[in-house]
Structure formats: C-alpha cells, structure tokens
Amino acid sequence: xxxxxxxxxxxxxxxxxxxxxxxxxxxxxxxxxxxxxxxxxxxxxxxxxxxxxxxxxxxxxxxxxxxxxxxxxxxxxxxxxxxxxxxxxxxxxxxxxxxxxxxxxxxxxxxxxxxxxxxxxxxxxxxxxxxxxxxxxxxxxxxxxxxxxxxxxxxxxxxxxxxxxxxxxxxxxxxxxxxxxxxxxxxxxxxxxxxxxxxxxxxxxxxxxxxxxxxxxxxxxxxxxxxxxxxxxxxxxxxxxxxxxxxxxxxxxxxxxxxxxxxxxxxxxxxxxxxxxxxxxxxxxxxxxxxxxxxxxxxxxxxxxxxxxxxxxxxxxxxxxxxxxxxxxxxxxxxxxxxxxxxxxxxxxxxxxxxxxxxxxxxxxxxxxxxxxxxxxxxxxxxxxxxxxxxxxxxxxxxxxxxxxxxxxxxxxxxxxxxxxxxxxxxxxxxxxxxxxx
Amino acid sequence: xxxxxxxxxxxxxxxxxxxxxxxxxxxxxxxxxxxxxxxxxxxxxxxxxxxxxxxxxxxxxxxxxxxxxxxxxxxxxxxxxxxxxxxxxxxxxxxxxxxxxxxxxxxxxxxxxxxxxxxxxxxxxxxxxxxxxxxxxxxxxxxxxxxxxxxxxxxxxxxxxxxxxxxxxxxxxxxxxxxxxxxxxxxxxxxxxxxxxxxxxxxxxxxxxxxxxxxxxxxxxxxxxxxxxxxxxxxxxxxxxxxxxxxxxxxxxxxxxxxxxxxxxxxxxxxxxxxxxxxxxxxxxxxxxxxxxxxxxxxxxxxxxxxxxxxxxxxxxxxxxxxxxxxxxxxxxxxxxxxxxxxxxxxxxxxxxxxxxxxxxxxxxxxxxxxxxxxxxxxxxxxxxxxxxxxxxxxxxxxxxxxxxxxxxxxxxxxxxxxxxxxxxxxxxxxxxxxxxxxxxxxxxxxxxxxxxxxxxxx
Numbered sequence: 001x002x003x004x005x006x007x008x009x010x011x012x013x014x015x016x017x018x019x020x021x022x023x024x025x026x027x028x029x030x031x032x033x034x035x036x037x038x039x040x041x042x043x044x045x046x047x048x049x050x051x052x053x054x055x056x057x058x059x060x061x062x063x064x065x066x067x068x069x070x071x072x073x074x075x076x077x078x079x080x081x082x083x084x085x086x087x088x089x090x091x092x093x094x095x096x097x098x099x100x101x102x103x104x105x106x107x108x109x110x111x112x113x114x115x116x117x118x119x120x121x122x123x124x125x126x127x128x129x130x131x132x133x134x135x136x137x138x139x140x141x142x143x144x145x146x147x148x149x150x151x152x153x154x155x156x157x158x159x160x161x162x163x164x165x166x167x168x169x170x171x172x173x174x175x176x177x178x179x180x181x182x183x184x185x186x187x188x189x190x191x192x193x194x195x196x197x198x199x200x201x202x203x204x205x206x207x208x209x210x211x212x213x214x215x216x217x218x219x220x221x222x223x224x225x226x227x228x229x230x231x232x233x234x235x236x237x238x239x240x241x242x243x244x245x246x247x248x249x250x251x252x253x254x255x256x257x258x259x260x261x262x263x264x265x266x267x268x269x270x271x272x273x274x275x276x277x278x279x280x281x282x283x284x285x286x287x288x289x290x291x292x293x294x295x296x297x298x299x300x301x302x303x304x305x306x307x308x309x310x311x312x313x314x315x316x317x318x319x320x321x322x323x324x325x326x327x328x329x330x331x332x333x334x335x336x337x338x339x340x341x342x343x344x345x346x347x348x349x350x351x352x353x354x355x356x357x358x359x360x361x362x363x364x365x366x367x368x369x370x371x372x373x374x375x376x377x378x379x380x381x382x383x384x385x386x387x388x389x390x391x392x393x394x395x396x397x398x399x400x401x402x403x404x405x406x407x408x409x410x411x412x413x414x415x416x417x418x419x420x421x422x423x424x425x426x427x428x429x430x431x432x433x434x435x436x437x438x
Numbered sequence: 439x440x441x442x443x444x445x446x447x448x449x450x451x452x453x454x455x456x457x458x459x460x461x462x463x464x465x466x467x468x469x470x471x472x473x474x475x476x477x478x479x480x481x482x483x484x485x486x487x488x489x490x491x492x493x494x495x496x497x498x499x500x501x502x503x504x505x506x507x508x509x510x511x512x513x514x515x516x517x518x519x520x521x522x523x524x525x526x527x528x529x530x531x532x533x534x535x536x537x538x539x540x541x542x543x544x545x546x547x548x549x550x551x552x553x554x555x556x557x558x559x560x561x562x563x564x565x566x567x568x569x570x571x572x573x574x575x576x577x578x579x580x581x582x583x584x585x586x587x588x589x590x591x592x593x594x595x596x597x598x599x600x601x602x603x604x605x606x607x608x609x610x611x612x613x614x615x616x617x618x619x620x621x622x623x624x625x626x627x628x629x630x631x632x633x634x635x636x637x638x639x640x641x642x643x644x645x646x647x648x649x650x651x652x653x654x655x656x657x658x659x660x661x662x663x664x665x666x667x668x669x670x671x672x673x674x675x676x677x678x679x680x681x682x683x684x685x686x687x688x689x690x691x692x693x694x695x696x697x698x699x700x701x702x703x704x705x706x707x708x709x710x711x712x713x714x715x716x717x718x719x720x721x722x723x724x725x726x727x728x729x730x731x732x733x734x735x736x737x738x739x740x741x742x743x744x745x746x747x748x749x750x751x752x753x754x755x756x757x758x759x760x761x762x763x764x765x766x767x768x769x770x771x772x773x774x775x776x777x778x779x780x781x782x783x784x785x786x787x788x789x790x791x792x793x794x795x796x797x798x799x800x801x802x803x804x805x806x807x808x809x810x811x812x813x814x815x816x817x818x819x820x821x822x823x824x825x826x827x828x829x830x831x832x833x834x835x836x837x838x839x840x841x842x843x844x845x846x847x848x849x850x851x852x853x854x855x856x857x858x859x860x861x862x863x864x865x866x867x868x869x870x871x872x873x874x875x876x877x878x879x880x881x882x883x884x885x886x887x888x889x890x891x892x893x894x895x896x897x
Contacts, residue, residue, distance in 0.1 A: 021787075028789055028792070029789070031789070031791055031792075032789045032790060032791045032792075034791075035790075035791035035794070035795075036693070036697055036790075036791070038689050039689045039690065039692055039693025039696075039697055040693060041689075042685065042686045042687075042688075042689035042690045042693065043689075043690040043693050043694065043698075043706055043710070045686055046686055046687075046690050046710045046713065046761050046762075046765070047706065047709055047710065049713065049758045049761070050709060050710070050712050050713055053716065053720070053721075053724055056724065056728055057720070057723075057724070236609075237609045237612050238609075240605060240606045240609035240610070241606075241609045241610040241612065241613065243606060244606035244607060244609065244610045245610060248603065248606060249610070257614070258610055258611070258613060258614060261613050261614055261617050262613045263882075263886060264617070264879060264882055264883070264886075265613055265616060265617060267812065267815060267816075267878065267882040268620065268819075268875065268878065268879070269815075269816075269818070269819020269820070269821070269846070269874060269875075269878055270819070270821065271819065271821045271846050271849055271850070271871070271874070272620060272624070272819070272871055272874060272875050273620070274853075275620075275623060275624055275849070275853075275867070275868060275871040276616070276619050276620045276623050276624075278623075278853065279623030279624070279626070279627060279868070280619050280623050284623075301612075301616050304612065304613060304616070305613065308613070332595065332599060334599045334602055334603070358715070359715075361717075362715075362716075362717025362718070362719070362720075363717070364717070364718070364719045364822055365718070365821035365822055365825075365846070365850070368821075368825075368850050368853075368854055369849075369850070369853050369854075371854075373854055391717050391719040391822075392719075394719050394720070394723060395719050395722070395822065395825075395826065398719075398722070398723045398726060398727070398826060406727065409723060410723075413719075413720050413723060416717060416720070417716070417717075417720070420715060420716075420717070424715060
C-alpha cells in the first residue's frame with residue numbers, strides 16, 4: 001500500500017515525484033518502525049508493572065504463610081497450676097503458665113545462668129505460648145501433671161532470623177537476635193527442635209502489637225460485615241433505580257437530572273464519600289464510629305452508581321420484542337419487567353454488582369474518615385462492633401517498621417488480591433455462562 | 439431485640455401472603471377468572487398491609503426512642519441537675535448514657551444519677567415491650583383489614599403495583615439525595631470554617647500549618663490555613679502521574695487498536711486492566727516500600743538529595759495506576775473513528791504511523807483530551823497512594839525529589855484521630871473536601887461533555 005505505483009504509463013513529471021517518494025521511503029519506514037516500537041515498549045512497560053507488582057508482593061508475602069515453632073518439653077506442674085488441687089477451672093485459667101514456658105526452656109538449656117541470659121532465652125518464645133498452654137489445659141485437663149513435647153510459637157525476631165532476614169555478620173548491637181541466642185537457636189535447629197509450620201495464627205486471630213500473634217481474622221470479618229451491608233443496600237436500590245430509569249421513567253428534565261447526577265457520582269473521589277459519612281451518618285444521625293454498619297452505608301452509596309450503570313446496560317441489551325410479546329399477552333408493565341425483562345437482564349446486573357463489590361472490598365480511603373482505622377484486637381461479631389477492614393488493616397500494618405509486619409502486610413495483600421481475583425473470576429464466569437446475544 | 443421483631447414481622451408477612459391468597463380463592467369460589475387480579479396479588483396485598491404500617495412504626499420508634507427516653511429521664515432529675523446550663527446538662531446526659539450501657543465513667547456515682555439510669559433502663563424495657571405489642575397488633579390489624587377488603591372486584595394488582603412503583607421512584611432519588619448530602623455536609627462545615635478563616639487566606643495563603651492553640655500565649659499558636667502549598671503538591675504529584683500515564687496509556691491504546699493481532703489484543707488488554715482492579719492501598723504499599731527506597735538509592739548514587747517520601751515515588755506509582763484508565767478510555771475513542779478515514783489516508787499512500795499521527799489523532803483529539811481530563815480528576819482525588827507514600831509537611835516546591843503533601847493527605851491526617859468537631863483544624867478538612875469536590879466535578883463535567891460531543895460527531 002505504501003509503495004508508489006510503478007508503471008510505464010506515468011508521464012515524465014511524475015517521475016520526479018517518484019524519485020522524491022523513493023528518497024523519503026527509507027526514512028518513512030524507519031519512522032513507522034520506531035512508532036510501532038514505541039507502542040510495543042509502552043505495552044511491555046504496562047505489563048511489566050503488573051508482573052513486577054505481583055512478583056514483589058508475592059515474594060515478600062509468601063514466607064508469612066509459614067511460621068517458626070520451637071519444640072519445648074513442658075511439664076504441666078500441678079504445684080504451679082493448681083496449688084489447691086481443686087481443679088477449679090477458674091483457677092486453672094488464671095494460673096501462671098509463663099513459668100511453665102520458662103521452665104521448659106531452662107530444661108533445654110540447663111547451663112544458662114543469670115538474669116539477662118535467662119531473659120534472652122525466654123525471649124525466643126512468643127508471649128502467646130503461655131496462652132497456648134492455657135488453651136491446652138482447658139481443652140484437656142487430664143494433661144495436668146504430665147510432661148509433653150509441645151510446639152510453641154517462636155517470637156517474631158526468631159522467625160525473621162530463620163527466614164534469613166537478619167544478617168549474622170552484623171555487629172551484635174544492631175541485631176535483634178544476640179550472639180548467645182544464635183548459639184541456642186543453632187543448637188535447637190541441629191537437634192530438629194525448630195520447625196516451620198503453616199501459619200494458622202494469621203487466619204485465626206485479630207490484630208496484635210506482636211507480629212507473630214497478629215492475624216487478619218478481625219479484618220476479614222469486618223470486611224465481610226461491611227460488604228454484607230453494602231450488598232444488601234446497594235443491590236436492591238441499584239436494580240430498582242436501573243429498572244425505573246430504563247423502563248418506567250418519562251423522558252423529562254427530572255430524569256435527566258438523575259442521570260447526570262449518577263454519572264457524576266461515579267466520578268466523585270472516594271474520600272468525599274468519607275466526608276459525607278462522617279458529617280451525616282456519624283455527626284448528624286449519631287451512628288457509632290468504626291462500625292461496619294456505617295462503613296457499609298458509605299460504601300453502598302459509592303457502589304450504587306456502578307450497579308445502576310451496569311444494570312441499565314443489562315436492561316438495554318434485552319430486545320424490545322420480549323417486552324412487546326409480554327405486553328401483547330396481556331401482562332401489565334410491572335409483570336412484563338418482573339417476569340421477563342429482569343430475569344433476562346439479571347446475569348448482567350449481577351456481573352456489574354460483583355465488580356462493584358470487588359471495588360468496595362478494596363476501598364479504604366472513605367473508611368479512614370469514619371474511624372474504621374483503629375487498632376482493634378477483638379474479632380467483630382456484629383454490625384455495630386468496632387471493626388476494621390482488610391485494606392485498612394494493610395494500611396495500618398504498612399506503617400509498622402518490623403520486618404515481620406512487612407511480611408504480614410504482603411500476605412494480607414495476597415489474601416485481598418485472592419478475594420478480588422475470585423470475585424472478578426466469578427463475574428467473568430457469570431458473563432460467559434449466561435450472556436445471551438440477541 | 440428489634441432484630442427479632444423485624445424477623446417476626448417478616449414471618450407474619452409471609453403468613454399474610456398465604457392467608458390473602460387463600461381468601462381470594464375462597465371468595466372467588468375457586469374460579470380464578472372471577473377475580474380482578476391473580477391470586478398472588480391478593481396475597482401480596484395482604485402481606486403489604488401487614489408489613490408496611492408495622493415497619494413504619496418500628497422505624498419511627500427506633501429513630502425517636504433515645505430522645506424521648508432522655509427527655510423523660512431528664513425531666514425527673516433533681517432540680518439542681520436539671521437547671522444546669524445546656525452544655526453541662528449534656529455532660530450529665532452523656533454520663534447517664536454511659537452508666538446505662540454499663541461503662542463506668544467514674545467510681546463515684548451519684549445516687550441521683552444511679553436512680554436516673556435505672557429509670558432509663560426501666561423505661562427502655564417498657565418501651566420495647568410496648569413496641570412489640572403495638573407493632574404486632576398493627577400487623578394483625580393490617581391482615582384483618584386486608585382480609586375483609588378482599589373481594590373479586592378488589593383491584594389488588596393496581597394497589598400492589600403502585601406500591602412497587604413508589605419503591606422504584608424512591609430508589610432512583612437516592613442518588614440525588616447522596617449528591618445533596620455531599621454538598622450540604624461539605625458546604626455547611628466549610629461555611630463554619632470560613633467564618634474563622636477568611637476565604638482569601640485559605641485559597642491564596644502560602645502557609646499551611648493547621649495547628650490550633652490550646653492556650654492563647656502558646657508558641658506557634660496561630661495556625662496558618664493557606665492551602666496553596668497543598669494545591670501545589672497535588673498538582674506536582676498528579677502532573678508526574680500524568681507524565682507516566684498519558685504516553686504509556688495512549689501508546690498502548692494505539693498499539694492495541696492499530697497494530698496488535700487480535701490474539702495479542704485479547705491477551706494484553708485484560709492483562710493491562712488488571713492494574714485498574716488492584717486496590718489503591720496495594721499501590722501505596724508498593725510505592726512506600728519498594729519504589730521510594732529505590733528512587734532514593736538511585737538519587738544518592740547520582741549525588742542528588744532525595745527525600746524519603748519524594749513526590750516522584752508517589753507520582754510514578756499513581757501514574758502506573760492510571761495507565762489502564764487512560765488506555766481503555768482512549769481505546770474506545772480511537773475505535774469510534776470511522777474506518778473510512780483510515781482507508782482514505784492509506785489510499786493516499788500514508789504509512790500506518792502517518793495515518794495515526796496525522797488523521798487518527800487529530801480526529802480523536804477531543805475524545806482523548808476528555809479521557810485525560812477524567813484521568814486527571816482521578817489523580818487529584820486519589821488518596822491511599824499519597825497518604826502512604828507522600829509527605830505530611832506542606833512544602834511549596836516544584837522539585838519532584840522533595841517531599842510534598844496533597845489535599846487528600848491533609849484531609850485524612852486532619853480527620854483521623856480524636857478531635858472536637860468545631861475546631862478550625864477539623865473544619866479545614868471539609869473546606870479542602872469542598873475544593874476537591876468542586877474541582878473534580880468541573881473536570882468531570884467538561885470531560886463528559888467533550889466525550890459526548892465527540893461521539894455524536896461520528897454517529
């Protein structure tokens with residue numbers, strides 16, 4: 001196409017043009033290749049960013065799914081736990097389990113003497129170990145008096161050390177793990193008393209100041225309650241709005257305003273919705289701060305435009321012949337919509353809603369405004385308990401300097417991304433399976 | 439408590455549906471054709487009569503209960519407490535509420551307060567019991583009323599459909615109320631702010647240090663609320679973001695729509711759009727922990743001073759986030775240019791790149807400008823990336839290696855944490871929110887209008 005026409009029929013003056021064209025051809029082709037190259041570079045860069053981000057987060061977060069445990073011989077000494085011998089559950093719950101852990105560690109290293117070395121020895125084990133022993137006794141009181149080999153959660157510093165993130169060659173003062181501790185850990189390692197196990201704590205507990213005890217369960221439940229509120233509010237209202245605007249509304253100024261309004265709301269920065277939530281829901285209506293209920297309200301206002309726009313697109317794709325057939329059979333307008341148009345548009349509406357919910361799941365800025373950013377240890381149990389959500393938990397952890405928290409932040413991001421991929425995958429599946437071309 | 443009442447009402451409504459339907463069939467003598475509407479409409483009619491009035495009562499009580507109870511209890515307080523000035527009375531009421539919910543505020547509880555709290559609890563118990571009785575009897579009454587009205591000539595379908603239509607219309611106004619709510623809340627608080635800080639100082643002042651004095655003679659007690667450094671920081675970071683996003687996004691869109699094979703396009707377009715689905719907090723984490731240290735290292739190696747929270751890091755990552763936004767919007771725009779224009783250009787002997795730069799881009803320019811404007815408004819309103827990766831101190835500079843702060847960062851820092859709600863510090867956040875809302879709104883309106891005009895041109 002780019003080649004100039006060749007032929008003997010061309011008159012003499014065009015020979016001149018032909019020469020000019022030929023002269024420029026190499027330059028033009030080079031320009032063409034360059035332009036194409038720019039395009040390719042741009043798209044490669046874009047895709048490289050995707051790979052880089054995922055690679056970066058997965059490589060940082062993957063180790064967090066395993067946690068270091070130390071096997072310690074624990075003697076459930078009745079004289080310590082139950083001096084009265086009454087086996088009173090209350091007394092057993094309040095007993096001094098930390099002593100047992102210390103005794104167990106001393107049994108492993110009988111030669112350690114002195115207050116500071118003993119404290120360093122105890123520091124290898126997480127402070128959660130005492131609670132772990134307490135749980136065991138509560139589950140099986142018959143353990144009392146026996147000696148068991150128990151796998152106890154190691155402290156975050158030990159865990160970081162075994163994941164290779166603490167340099168042994170550093171001067172001792174700059175290391176969170178000291179020389180004597182390294183010596184003990186190496187001994188434990190060679191005797192097979194150190195093991196990496198699946199990090200169940202991450203999924204079972206709420207937030208904590210100690211990295212090895214911090215988990216995302218609280219944030220996951222908070223996200224669940226918040227999204228439940230969001231879905232229960234935004235889906236019915238969104239579908240109803242889409243149906244009204246598409247099937248019933250007269251074309252007039254009022255509906256025009258609603259339409260423009262919805263399009264603009266879809267582009268309002270999310271943080272402004274947070275301001276709305278703070279001023280209206282919390283200050284004016286007096287709803288509690290940090291509650292999933294308020295978070296859900298704010299997010300549903302944000303998700304509403306997405307659902308409405310997707311819903312209207314789904315409704316317009318249903319051909320008019322369906323409507324005419326229903327009306328022709330004597331259905332009322334609402335029956336026509338309810339029995340025929342809506343079921344046909346439902347897959348498209350659900351797809352749009354799931355994508356909207358996935359966006360709401362990843363949203364954090366407006367939730368910062370309404371106080372869902374507090375340090376909350378307890379797992380929320382209902383819509384009014386103070387809670388945080390997964391992205392906000394990521395934000396909170398990302399501020400903490402410990403290496404173990406960086407790892408956990410990345411792991412939380414992986415969980416969040418997994419949920420988002422799952423939701424988007426579901427949306428694609430719905431679309432593929434139920435989409436009808438008319 | 440009220441949750442169980444709600445459940446009871448829903449169950450009762452379900453029962454009402456079956457009762458109504460059965461009743462309709464009975465009055466019709468088993469012949470559906472004798473009825474005006476289908477039997478299910480009579481069922482729904484009964485269910486609505488059962489559920490709606492009771493729900494209204496429930497909602498009303500839930501809204502008014504705290505106020506009514508407080509007033510009743512306050513009226514019974516000893517006179518010396520009741521005659522306190524309003525703000526102190528508020529304190530007393532708050533103490534009372536804490537006492538009621540079982541949080542002990544102070545160890546020394548006044549016997550009068552104790553009595554009042556007990557009275558409050560008693561009243562609440564009575565109120566809730568009364569609510570159960572009233573709501574359930576209204577529901578029963580509704581069923582009875584509908585039951586009596588059901589006759590073959592009753593236009594049940596019309597009644598039910600009008601209720602549904604009202605629900606549809608009400609739903610469509612939620613969007614309007616949201617906008618009104620946003621405007622009212624932001625404007626109202628901003629007006630309070632502008633009463634304390636003049637508008638001109640806010641919009642044109644060069645100093646931003648939102649401190650409020652605890653004592654009048656405190657050092658640095660006068661807070662400065664000049665937002666120009668914030669606007670400058672926002673523009674700097676958004677500008678860097680656009681410098682990254684526009685070339686990459688636009689070139690990707692051009693390559694995908696003009697050069698790429700369908701197979702490559704089918705793979706690359708969704709892959710690029712993954713970037714749009716990643717939560718912004720993830721970008722923020724990436725910016726703060728990976729990109730910012732990297733830029734700092736490179737800068738130090740080159741002998742430059744780079745702040746650890748440089749505008750460059752936040753801007754770069756924000757640019758990455760916006761790439762799919764620019765590319766998919768311009769992709770739509772480029773595809774809307776008629777094929778005949780391309781064919782005309784090829785017929786004249788132009789190469790593909792010449793066609794793109796001389797025909798396609800000029801033709802698509804308005805649409806592309808529109809999509810860039812939308813991307814800019816997105817960049818200005820973006821919060822998490824800058825909160826995590828940009829600085830906190832206001833700094834009026836054009837140097838991308840220094841730390842700057844943005845409007846959204848300041849809104850977040852001013853509003854997280856405990857503050858009283860009427861200090862200029864908190865109110866300033868709403869004024870910033872107002873600016874943000876207005877600017878993004880204007881950008882969006884212009885952009886949407888440009889894009890729409892452009893579409894019409896080729897339809």
